[in-house]
Structures are given as structure tokens and as C-alpha cells.
Amino acid sequence: MSYESLQILWFVLIAILWIGFFFLEGFDFGVGMLLPFLGKKDVERRAIINTIGSVWDGNEVWLLTAGGATFAAFPHWYATMFSGFYLALFLLLIGLIMRGISFEYRSKDSNPKWRSRFDWMISIGSFLAALLLGAAFANLARGVPINADRMFTGNLFTLLNPYGLLGGVTTVAIFLLHGANFLGLKLEGELRERVNAFASKLWIVATVFYIILGVFTYIAGFWNRGHINPGIVPLTAVAALLVAGYFIRQKNEGWAFIMVALNIVLTQITFFSMTFPNVMTSTTNPDWSLTIYNASSSQYTLSVMSIVALIFVPIVLAYQAWSYYMFRKRIKTDKKTLVY
Amino acid sequence: MDPVILSRWQFGLTTVYHWLFVPLTLGLGWFVAYMQTRFYQTKDETYRKMAKFWGKLFLINFAIGVVTGIVQEFQFGMNWSEYSRYVGDIFGAPLAIEALSSFFLESTFIGIWIFGEGRVPDKVHLASIWLVAIGSNLSAVWILIANGWMQNPVGYVINDTTGRAELVDFFALITNEKAWVFIWHTLADGLATAAFLIIGVSAYHLLRKQHTEVFKRSFQTAAVVGLVASVLVFLGGHTMGQFMYESQPMKMAALEAIWETEQPASFSLLTIGDLSGKQEVWSLRIPYAMSFLACNNLDCEVKGVEELNAQYNAEFGPGDYIPLMVVTYWTFRMMMTIGLIMVLVAAWFLFNTRRSDYAEKKWFRWVPFWAISLPYFANASGWVLTEMGRQPWIVYGLLKVEDAVSPNLTPVDLLISLIGYTVVYGLLAAAMVYLMKKYAKAGPDAAMHESVDVAPSFTGGQD
Numbered sequence: 151m152s153y154e155s156l157q158i159l160w161f162v163l164i165a166i167l168w169i170g171f172f173f174l175e176g177f178d179f180g181v182g183m184l185l186p187f188l189g190k191k192d193v194e195r196r197a198i199i200n201t202i203g204s205v206w207d208g209n210e211v212w213l214l215t216a217g218g219a220t221f222a223a224f225p226h227w228y229a230t231m232f233s234g235f236y237l238a239l240f241l242l243l244i245g246l247i248m249r250g251i252s253f254e255y256r257s258k259d260s261n262p263k264w265r266s267r268f269d270w271m272i273s274i275g276s277f278l279a280a281l282l283l284g285a286a287f288a289n290l291a292r293g294v295p296i297n298a299d300r301m302f303t304g305n306l307f308t309l310l311n312p313y314g315l316l317g318g319v320t321t322v323a324i325f326l327l328h329g330a331n332f333l334g335l336k337l338e339g340e341l342r343e344r345v346n347a348f349a350s351k352l353w354i355v356a357t358v359f360y361i362i363l364g365v366f367t368y369i370a371g372f373w374n375r376g377h378i379n380p381g382i383v384p385l386t387a388v389a390a391l392l393v394a395g396y397f398i399r400q401k402n403e404g405w406a407f408i409m410v411a412l413n414i415v416l417t418q419i420t421f422f423s424m425t426f427p428n429v430m431t432s433t434t435n436p437d438w439s440l441t442i443y444n445a446s447s448s449q450y451t452l453s454v455m456s457i458v459a460l461i462f463v464p465i466v467l468a469y470q471a472w473s474y475y476m477f478r479k480r481i482k483t484d485k486k487t488l489v490y
Numbered sequence: 491m492d493p494v495i496l497s498r499w500q501f502g503l504t505t506v507y508h509w510l511f512v513p514l515t516l517g518l519g520w521f522v523a524y525m526q527t528r529f530y531q532t533k534d535e536t537y538r539k540m541a542k543f544w545g546k547l548f549l550i551n552f553a554i555g556v557v558t559g560i561v562q563e564f565q566f567g568m569n570w571s572e573y574s575r576y577v578g579d580i581f582g583a584p585l586a587i588e589a590l591s592s593f594f595l596e597s598t599f600i601g602i603w604i605f606g607e608g609r610v611p612d613k614v615h616l617a618s619i620w621l622v623a624i625g626s627n628l629s630a631v632w633i634l635i636a637n638g639w640m641q642n643p644v645g646y647v648i649n650d651t652t653g654r655a656e657l658v659d660f661f662a663l664i665t666n667e668k669a670w671v672f673i674w675h676t677l678a679d680g681l682a683t684a685a686f687l688i689i690g691v692s693a694y695h696l697l698r699k700q701h702t703e704v705f706k707r708s709f710q711t712a713a714v715v716g717l718v719a720s721v722l723v724f725l726g727g728h729t730m731g732q733f734m735y736e737s738q739p740m741k742m743a744a745l746e747a748i749w750e751t752e753q754p755a756s757f758s759l760l761t762i763g764d765l766s767g768k769q770e771v772w773s774l775r776i777p778y779a780m781s782f783l784a785c786n787n788l789d790c791e792v793k794g795v796e797e798l799n800a801q802y803n804a805e806f807g808p809g810d811y812i813p814l815m816v817v818t819y820w821t822f823r824m825m826m827t828i829g830l831i832m833v834l835v836a837a838w839f840l841f842n843t844r845r846s847d848y849a850e851k852k853w854f855r856w857v858p859f860w861a862i863s864l865p866y867f868a869n870a871s872g873w874v875l876t877e878m879g880r881q882p883w884i885v886y887g888l889l890k891v892e893d894a895v896s897p898n899l900t901p902v903d904l905l906i907s908l909i910g911y912t913v914v915y916g917l918l919a920a921a922m923v924y925l926m927k928k929y930a931k932a933g934p935d936a937a938m939h940e941s942v943d944v945a946p947s948f949t950g951g952q953d
Contacts, residue, residue: 204601207556211593217563218586225578225654232567232574233896239568240907244914247557251918254553258925300575301898447579448649448656455583462590473598476610489605 156452157442160223161429163459164216165422171212172283172414178202178209180329182249182276183322186269188333188348192262194341195269196490197483199253201336204477206253208470210246222455226300226445227429234294234302238282238309245278257490280325281318285309288317288363291372291421293431298438300445313366320363323356324417327394328410334403338480346401353395360391360413367424375431378423387416496904497569497895500911502877504565506870507915508558511922513869514687515555516630516680517719518548519623521688521711523616530616539704539934544688545619546937550925552600554918555626561911563589569904573884573894580646580657581636584664588632596625627680631673638669640885641876642737648888655888671733675726678719679872682832683865685716689839691930693858696849701933710843717836724829728783735784735792738886740802741879743795744813745822746780747773755780755792761819806887813881821875828868835861 151159181202189195202209221228232239248271256268292313295303330349337345364384367373373380394409425431429445432438446452481488522545529537563585567574574582599618606615645662646655657663689712692705734742742748747761757779762772778788795812802811835857842848880886884894929936 200605204605205598207597207601208594210560211589211597214560214563214593215586215589217567218582218589221567221574221578222582222586225575225582228567228578228582229571229574229896232564233569233571233898236568236896236899236903237906239564240910243561243564244910246560247914247918250557250560251553251921254549255921255925258550259928303898305900305903447582450660451579451583451657454657454660455586458583458587458590462587462594466590466594470594470598473602476602477605489607 151453151456153449153452154443156449156456157446158427159456160219160446160452161422161426161442164219164223165418167212167216167219168422169415169418171209171216172418173411174205174209174212176280176325176414177328177332178206179276179280180325180327181333182206182272182329183280183326184273184329184333184345184348186266186273188341188345189269192265193485193488194483195265196257196485196488197337197341197481198333199256199272200481200488201333203253203489205474207250208473210250219455219459223447223452224429224440224442224445225447227440230296230300230302230430230440230445231290234296234304235286235289235309237306238286242279242282242286245275245282247275248272249275249279276325277322280322283318284321285314285318287321287421289314290430291317291367291424292370293372293375293433293439295434296430296432296438296440297434300438300440303434313370313372316359316363316366320356320359323352323359324410324414327352327356328407328414331394331398331403331407331410335407336481338482341483342480346398346403349406350395350398353398357391357395361388364388373420373424375424375428378426380420380423383416383423384420387413387420390416491901491905493899493901493904494892494895496901496908497899498891500569500904500908501565502874503908504558504561504911504915505877506873507919508555508562509869509873510866511551511555511558512626512630513676513680513683513865514551515548515626516677517682517684518544518551518687519619519626520681521684521715522548523619523623524711526616526619530612536703536707539701539938540708542937543704543929543934544708546929547687547691547926549600549604550922550929554922556597557918558915569896569899570884570894571896571898573889576654576889576894577639577885578654580639580643580655580663583657583660584632584636584639588629588636592625592629592632594625596622596629599625627677630676630680634672634676635664635666635669638666638672639663641672641880642666642668642733643885643888655885668730668733668737671726671730675723675730678722678726679865679869681715681719682723682836683869685712685719685836686832686861686865688712689716690858690860690862693849693854694930695933697855699849701935704934706849709839713836713840713843717833717840720829720832720836724833727826727829731783732785738880739793740795740798740811741813741818741876742784743793743798744815744818744879745875746792747815747819748780748792748794749796750794751791751797752780752794753791754778754789755784757783758819809882811882813879818875818879821871821878824871825868825875828864828871832861832864832868835864 181198185195185198189198217228252268252271252275256265256272259265286309289309292311295308297303327349330345330352333345334342334349373384390409390412394406394413397406397409427441427443428439429442430440522541525537525541525544528534529541599621602610603615603618603622606618643655644666645657645659647658648654649656688708692709692712695701695705696709731742747758748755754777756775756777759774759776780792781788781790784790784792799811803809839858842851848854882890882892884891
């Protein structure tokens with residue numbers, strides 16, 4: 151393959167990793183955030199955790215793989231973004247540590263204080279991670295100060311601009327909704343009713359924020375910086391979210407979940423087509439933007455990595471899908487059948 | 491404060507911390523997989539209890555390795571952006587392959603293993619613990635290939651236009667001899683770490699004559715594996731030394747505190763340097779021994795740091811190319827002495843298991859318990875040695891540490907993260923040690939009934 155097509159291929163592959171990550175970890179961040187609010191009793195909380203218990207770790211690996219693939223395929227992108235968003239990523243890591251450890255440790259002691267503390271850590275950790283990832287992506291869409299040496303020249307507060315914050319909050323809202331829909335699919339009985347009732351309230355909040363974010367993006371012109379006009383993709387994303395509201399009211403959990411998932415996927419596609427071929431847009435000088443052409447690895451590395459991806463990606467997808475299939479049954483809020 | 495120093499402290503702290511937990515994950519996974527396999531084959535309830543009990547400790551430890559591992563992958567870009575730009579072509583590849591081939595494997599199948607018992611077929615449940623063990627060890631292989639390249643760069647060219655190292659031979663990268671000696675040393679070390687934990691915890695219960703069947707069998711299995719693994723670790727270390735003689739002579743000289751080139755070279759039993767760590771004051775040496783360790787004959791030349799430093803000044807420009815000898819010298823001694831003790835102690839344990847009353851012996855009250863800590867000290871000192879011994883280089887002979895840090899980070903940024911990691915990691919360790927102790931003491935019954943809690947602090951749940 152030519153160098154240019156390899157660069158495009160790796161841009162697409164990394165986009166797919168992020169899309170997969172937002173789709174999968176989106177609902178488990180949402181479930182995590184909702185945990186202390188929806189689970190009143192210990193057994194309910196355990197049931198809520200168990201809806202994602204067997205999969206959250208695998209979902210998180212999509213993020214690790216996106217990071218690793220960016221390092222290998224676009225070292226300058228990896229270097230500039232990770233050093234530039236330093237404190238934001240530090241907080242993201244703290245959030246991921248908090249929730250990851252809590253899933254495993256919360257039930258290993260029966261002291262209610264111990265459990266409640268870890269439940270809140272799951273919620274706060276998931277919230278932090280969703281907020282920061284949303285803010286980071288909004289800033290990537292908006293552009294960040296980068297100098298001629300590919301160095302990020304801002305600081306944490308550069309990222310906390312209105313658009314960045316809006317992106318963060320919207321991501322939190324959408325993930326909450328996505329999580330509630332997922333719980334509706336996985337739980338039973340009274341808890342399921344409670345979740346579904348909550349989902350219709352969340353839908354209003356998420357939709358309002360999403361539309362404001364969309365209008366902001368359009369008016370500010372962030373959408374036509376790259377070479378690709380996202381066209382009807384963002385409109386379809388809005389439509390999917392609106393249709394999701396209909397299904398939530400109809401208590402059709404399956405279609406509600408699919409529609410919000412579609413919204414997340416289409417939003418990510420919009421993001422990546424908005425920015426292509428830039429991977430980080432410089433607000434200091436457009437010529438200093440990092441693009442897939444000036445940020446990538448050598449042709450040799452991209453070729454080797456393509457072969458590796460060709461071998462492993464189908465295998466990974468197969469066993470991950472299979473693991474979801476294995477645990478497809480609804481989870482009873484019953485101490486006798488719950489794995490603690 | 492100097493950003494380079496702060497970033498180095500942070501990397502050292504997070505890496506050594508991560509590495510306190512990973513070796514146990516690497517080794518204990520194999521043990522649990524073996525025990526569960528034996529249960530599957532024999533339907534002997536004792537094996538089931540063993541798999542459950544050690545599996546519980548495995549999970550408590552595994553969780554810390556997972557969450558601290560994410561930091562590892564992110565901090566190359568966060569703190570070492572210039573390094574990442576320079577080596578991304580080469581170093582990024584094994585890292586990405588690690589995520590694709592190993593992280594997905596272990597994380598997906600650990601979920602199936604925890605939640606799948608009785609829900610998935612027994613065979614699948616058994617296969618999943620094997621895949622977890624394979625996944626975690628495979629991940630160690632990839633990261634050691636990446637680190638091996640930093641110690642001994644192969645299969646690359648320096649691109650004159652971009653000034654970056656570029657991969658030209660993937661095969662050379664993954665067959666890097668340095669990496670494979672490293673891998674052998676490390677994977678065996680994982681088994682040894684797990685074996686010593688099993689021995690120590692088993693001894694605790696055997697002393698109290700509880701669950702004798704479970705812990706006698708555990709002790710015996712671990713004694714065999716512990717001895718074999720400790721010997722392999724030691725031989726791996728010796729081979730690394732010989733490889734280092736050729737590829738990193740400065741590290742070799744620094745860990746031995748050899749100032750002047752010697753032929754034949756003596757081995758230092760004890761060397762006292764001055765406070766700067768750069769001058770020898772007094773030493774006690776075994777003649778010829780160093781030559782033997784370095785190249786298996788009694789008469790080869792081992793270059794001293796002074797000569798090497800002069801040589802590097804001519805080759806790479808003026809500078810100080812001597813690592814901090816106080817650290818390299820003492821971490822090497824610590825690692826090697828402990829490694830030797832581990833071989834002897836493991837042999838002693840195994841030798842004693844031929845008699846049935848070994849748990850009655852006086853030494854049994856304290857030796858196995860304290861021996862748990864041996865691999866931990868050796869693991870930490872080994873990593874400090876191999877990383878500090880490469881200084882001032884981050885990639886040996888190509889890029890210096892001071893040129894590798896992220897230029898945009900301020901001391902405030904770094905202090906926030908350094909203090910933040912220290913606090914969070916401290917809390918993690920406290921929770922982890924608390925749970926490990928609790929479940930280790932509680933014995934197999936607690937591990938068998940997952941939802942039944944064993945804490946005496948039980949005050950009635952919220953339900």
C-alpha cells in the first residue's frame with residue numbers, strides 16, 4: 151500500500167477504536183455514574199455492577215489500544231496530545247483507577263461504609279473520566295494552541311473553555327442515558343422499572359445538551375475545518391437521539407439502546423470527519439496543525455502494524471462479542487444468584 | 491525544581507509500584523490454572539479449594555496491576571513526549587501489539603472467569619484462566635521487547651531529515667537477544683514470586699493445623715516450582731550479565747564499581763565509595779571472579795568506568811556518562827544476594843517436604859513467612875538497577891533522558907501528579923494489603939462462598 155493510504159487506514163483504525171470505546175465504555179461509565187443513585191440496597195447495587203462486571207475491563211482496553219495505536223502510528227499526535235493534556239489526563243487516570251479498583255474491591259468486605267465508599271468512587275471515577283474525555287474531544291474539535299515545534303502551549307485552563315466544558319457535560323449526559331438504557335436491558339423487576347423511569351428524564355437532559363453542542367459546533371464553524379464535510383451524519387445523529395426518546399417512552403429498551411448507541415457512533419464519525427486530515431488542529435497557526443501526514447510513523451512501521459491489526463482485530467472482536475453473548479441473560483436482584 | 495528530576499521520580503515511583511504487583515500476577519495465574527486443571531481432571535475437591543483460594547488472592551492482586559498499568563501506557567506521552575516522538579516508530583509498535591494481543595485477552599477472559607463459573611461450560615471456564623495467564627505473560631513479553639530495545643537498540647536507522655529513529659527490521663526487534671534474556675529472567679521471576687507467596691501463606695495455615703490437605707499440597711507444589719524458577723531466574727541473571735558485558739559495558743562496570751580497567755577482573759564483595767558515589771575508598775574483592783561472570787573465562791578484560799567515560803566523551807561529545815554508582819552497585823548486590831538466598835531457601839523447603847512433619851520444625855514458624863518478601867525486594871532492586879544503570883541514556887547510545895522529557899510541563903504540573911499518584915497509590919496499597927491479609931488468613935472456606943463475608947467487622951449490610 152502507498153504511504154498515504156496507510157496513513158489514512160491508520161486514521162480510520164484509530165477512529166474505529168475510539169468509536170468502539172465510546173460505544174462500549176460509554177454505557178459502563180453511565181452505569182458506574184448511576185450506581186449509587188439507582189441502587190438503594192446493597193443487593194441492588196451489586197446487581198447493577200454485575201451488569202457490566204464481566205465486560206468493563208475489556209471495554210477499557212479499547213482506550214488502551216487507541217492510545218497504543220496512536221503511539222505506534224502517529225507518534226507526534228500521541229506525544230503532543232498526551233503531554234499537552236497532561237493534568238486532564240492525570241485526572242482521567244485517577245478516575246479510571248478509582249473505578250477500576252472499586253469494581254473489584256467493593257464486595258470483598260461487608261462493612262457498609264467500605265462498600266458505600268467504593269460505590270461512590272465508582273460513580274465519581276466514571277463521571278471524571280466521561281467529563282474529561284468529552285472535554286478533550288471537544289477541544290480537539292475546537293483546536294488547541296500548538297506551536298511550530300508541535301508543542302502544546304496552553305495549560306489545563308486552556309481546555310476549560312465553554313466549548314470544552316459543554317463537550318464534557320454533554321458526554322456525561324449522553325453516557326448517563328446510554329448507561330440507563332443498558333441497565334434497562336440487563337435488569338429485572340422493580341429495579342428495571344426504576345431505571346426506565348429515570349431514563350426518560352435523562353433523555354430530556356441529554357437531548358438538550360446535545361442540541362446546544364451541535365448548534366455551537368455549527369455556528370462556530372468547527373465542522374468545516376477539514377477536507378470532509380460531515381454532511382448528513384450529524385443530522386442523522388440528532389435524529390437517532392430523538393427517535394431514542396420515542397422508544398424510551400414506549401419502554402422498548404432494545405431499540406432505545408440501539409438508537410443512543412447509534413447517536414454515539416455517528417457523533418464520533420462526525421468528529422473524525424470534521425477534523426480529517428488533521429489530528430490536532432492548531433489555533434495558533436493552521437499550518438502548524440498535526441496531520442496524518444506530518445505526525446505519522448514510517449511506511450514500514452505502518453505496514454507491519456497493518457498486518458498485526460489484520461491478524462488480531464478479528465480475533466479480538468470475535469471473543470469479545472462472544473463474551474457479551476455468554477452473559478446475555480438479565481440479572482436477578484437476588485442475593486442467591488448474584489456473583490459477589 | 492528540575493522537571494527532568496520530577497519526571498524521573500514519577501516514572502520510578504509508578505513503575506516500581508506497578509512492578510510490585512505484576513510479577514505475582516504473572517506467576518500466580520499459572521498456579522491457579524494448574525490447580526483448576528487438576529480439579530477438572532481428578533474431581534478432587536482439594537484442588538477445587540486450592541484454585542478458589544489462590545484465585546481469590548490472585549484477583550485482589552490482579553486489580554492493582556490493571557489500574558496502575560494504564561498509567562504506564564499513558565505516561566510515555568505525558569511525561570516523555572520527546573522520547574515518544576523519537577522512538578514512536580519502534581517502541582510504539584510492541585506497545586500497540588501488547589494491547590491488541592494481550593490486554594484484550596486477559597481482560598475479557600478474567601471477566602468470564604470471575605462471572606462465568608456455573609454459567610459457562612466447565613471447559614470454557616478452565617480455558618479462561620489459562621488465557622488470562624497466557625495474556626498477562628504475553629503482555630510482559632511485549633513490554634520487555636520494548637524495553638529491550640531501549641537497552642540494546644536493534645533493527646532501526648536514524649532518519650536524517652526527521653532526526654527520529656525508524657524501524658527497518660521488525661524481526662530484529664522481536665528477536666532482540668537482550669529482550670529474550672530479559673523475558674526468561676522475568677517470567678521465571680513471576681513464578682518464583684508466586685511460589686514464595688504460596689509457601690508463606692500455606693505455612694501460616696499448616697502451623698495452625700487448619701485446612702492441612704489444601705495447604706500441604708499447595709506448599710509442595712510451590713516448593714518444586716519455587717526452586718526451579720529461582721534457579722532459572724539466577725541463570726537468566728547470569729546470562730544477562732554476559733550480554734551486558736558486550737552491549738552495555740558501562741552498566742556492567744557501574745554495577746561492579748570497577749573504576750580502572752582490569753584484566754583479569756576481580757569481583758567486589760564489598761566496596762565503599764565516597765559520598766558522591768564516584769570515588770572508591772575501600773574494597774574487598776575476589777580475584778578472577780568478575781571475568782568469569784562477565785564472559786565465562788578467568789582472564790577476560792573488564793573495562794572500568796573511567797576508560798569507558800573517556801571513550802563515550804570521544805564518541806558522543808563531552809558529558810558525564812557514568813550512572814549513579816551508589817545505586818547500581820547496591821541494587822545489584824541486593825538483587826543478587828536475595829536471588830541466591832531464594833535458591834537456597836527454596837531448595838531447603840523442597841528438601842524438607844520429603845518428611846511429613848516439616849510443619850513441626852522451629853524454623854517453619856518464621857522462615858516461610860518472611861521469605862514472602864524476598865522476591866519483592868529483588869524485583870524492585872532489579873528494575874531500579876536496569877533502568878538507573880542505563881543513565882544518562884533513555885535509549886542506550888541514542889537519546890539521553892534529559893532530552894526526552896515533555897518540554898511543556900512545569901514543575902507545578904509535575905508536583906501535582908507526583909503527589910497525586912503517591913497518595914492514590916498509597917491508599918491502593920493499604921486497601922490491597924488489608925484484603926490480602928484478610929483472605930489469606932480466612933482460608934479456603936471464605937473463598938468458596940463468594941457472597942459470604944468473612945470480616946469480623948460485619949455489622950449487617952444495608953439490605
